[in-house]
Amino acid sequence: MRISPTKFISLLFFVLSVFYLYTAYNIQVFAFDENAPFNARTFPIYLGWAGIILSSLKIILPDKATTEVNHKHLDYKSIIYLIIISLIYAAVILKIGYFISTSLFLFASYYFLGERRWGLMFILSFPFVAAFMYLLHGLLNIYLRDPFLKYIGVMG
Amino acid sequence: MIEGILIGLSTALSLTNILMVMVGCFAGTIIGMLPGLGPMTAIALMIPITYGFDPSTGLILMAGVYYGAVFGGSTSSILLNAPGIPGTVATAFDGYPMAQQGKAGKALAIAAYSSFAGGTISAIFLLVAAPSLSKVSLAFRSPDYFALMILGLTAISAFSSKGQFLKAMMMVVLGLMLATVGQDSLSDITRFTFNNMNLTDGISFVLIVMATFAMSEALTIIFRGKDPNRAAKQISLTELGSIKVNKEETIKMAKTIPRSSILGFLIGVLPGAGATIASFLAYGMERNYVNEEEKQKFGKGSVHGLSAPETANNAACSGSFVPLLTLGIPGSGTTAVMLGALLGFGIQPGPRLYQTNPEIFWSVIMSMYIGMVVLLILNLPLIPYIARILAVPRNYLIPLILFFSVTGIYLMSFNNFDIFLMIGIAVVATFLRLYDFPMPPLILAFVLGGLMEETLRRSLLISDGSPNFLWDRPITLIILLITVTIVGWQIFSTFRKKN
DSSP, X not given: OXXXXXXXHHHHHHHHHHHHHHHHHTOXXXXXXXXXXXXXXXHHHHHHHHHHHHHHHHHHSOOTTOOOXXXXXXXXXXXXXXXXXXXXXXXXXXXXXXXXXXXXXXXXXXHHTTOOOHHHHHHTTHHHHHHHHIIIIIISOOOOOOHHHHXXXXXX | OHHHHHHHHHHHTSHHHHHHHHHHHHHHHHHHHXXXXXXXXXXXXXXXXXXXXXXXXXHHHHHHHHHHXXXXXXXXXXXXXXOSSGGXXXXXXXXXXXXXXXXXXXXXXXXXXXXXXXXXXXXXXXXXXXXXXXXXHHHOOHHHHHHHHHHHHHHHHHHHSTTOHHHHHHHHHHHHHHHTSEEXXXXXXXXXXXXXXXXXXXXXXXXHHIIIIIIHHHHHHHHTTTOHHHHHHHHHTXXXXXXXOOHHHHHHHHHHHHHHHHHHHHHHHSTTTHHHHHHHHHHHHHHHHSOHHHHHHTTSOXXXXXXXXXHHHHHHHHHTHHIIIIISOOOSHHHHHHHHHHHHTTOOOSTTHHHHOHHHHHHHHHHHHHHHHHHHHHHTTXXXXXXXXXXXXXXXXHHHHHHHHHHHHHHHHOOHHHHHHHHHHHHHHHHHHHTTOOSHHHHHHHHHHHHHHHHHHHHHHHTTTOTTHHHHSHHHHHHHHHHHHHHHHHHHHHXXXXX
């Protein structure tokens, strides 16, 4: 038996709702709040049940207008590269600072998306981020944490 | 009243103040276009600058920034499908498809005209009806607000995704679930944080909207890069089109604007409801008003579909000043920041303001209106230049969208957990979008989640845990009956199609 992707997602949502409901019932409330008409558990419990009911309906009811996606047309390679460099970017932004990490992220993203005009890639990464940082930090006075620029004395 | 209007106008039309409003509109548009920086942030940024000015000049600068940021938010919704604020989410439904069809300039022009018209009509309402409307807003109680939010969520589920009502309702529940993460507002008990300190304050709205709109849109474009139909769409992204609105489109706007203005203003008057609910309800209402042929165009670049939420969100912006100025209660996040600014100038909004300091009352109203006029004059000629953002090739545009998304989050928290969370949510949202699970219901549910729980809490506590509050008050009952009708209609139309 083949299960449609929509029903599969609904099944995952059903599992999520069951887990959410279980966690909701286990929320620790104050002793005096335990039998109150409304406490920190009430709303999540309603939501858990709503999730279970809706996902069950989606699984049970016939789905004639199901969405079909042709996987041959999906570019898995590019999206995986992009997600990986985004994760690396997120991991290093605090350590090496906003300027270098963002510039390298932009440069790498252009490269993985097929761009090979090196000059333009450079301008739209390092100088672009510098100008953006000046707009935020210099003109709008929005603090941007950057240990590297602080170390070399560019930022206060 | 005439005397008050004249005092307000004479203050707002001095050379210094006109210059301030122009600077404010321009700065607001730029800030509003940056994902993550909406009118609330823009006004907050201006507060320290305005302290050196006299109150009316400071307020006029903020008025310019406010409307500029709202217009800027609409611009990023239309061009990038990246709404910076919840009030412009509905604008993206038809604005973004219109931009994809090579009518970006036209979409921005329609948004500008609709915003202006909505703002103008609601400013007139504000002048005439402000004192008496405050009484109406006081008549709404917690059960009515709860019912109103249920109606808003049902309406968005019914109208945002044709024939996918159950999927949309699942997204509503998911949005509400995400909104419950963090500390409970009353008891401070942490929920669904799994002992992670980063989740104690909950998930921020900007993070959710960046992940589900901007970032997942960017990932979807890459993901479907090999799809021949999708590739054809991307080519048209480079076409900017004219900003001229033809006669047929003007007639459509002329029909939409009055009803959306009235609805937007009335919703805006209700504290807490604000521009978001107004824009979604106006979108849904408009879809019901138009004929079958126009209905089919909704979600694909309809003029009605773009004009209605844009008119309503601006009308609601003016409407939200009613509870602020007459009751001293801010009706939205933005008016809450404005309240802070007014208090900073030593002005205490409230029932007495209208009687004791009419010049300030009218100056604020007039400065808001002048801000809107200047915005239209200033931004319309700039639309072709703003729209050129679409001509940026995909290889550059996608990384830049990701960059703005990450920066928006980084600026808020300076921690990388939020960036990881955003990437995770964006990946899930990309797959959900692939199978037509709509994102707007999730966003609206997330925004309303906290308020919805609060109103349900009050309603249940007042009724001692009994569900009677759902039918005790006529307003609640009427709103819930409308909700039931929408659900019933969805079920009926689904069965009708299958047979």
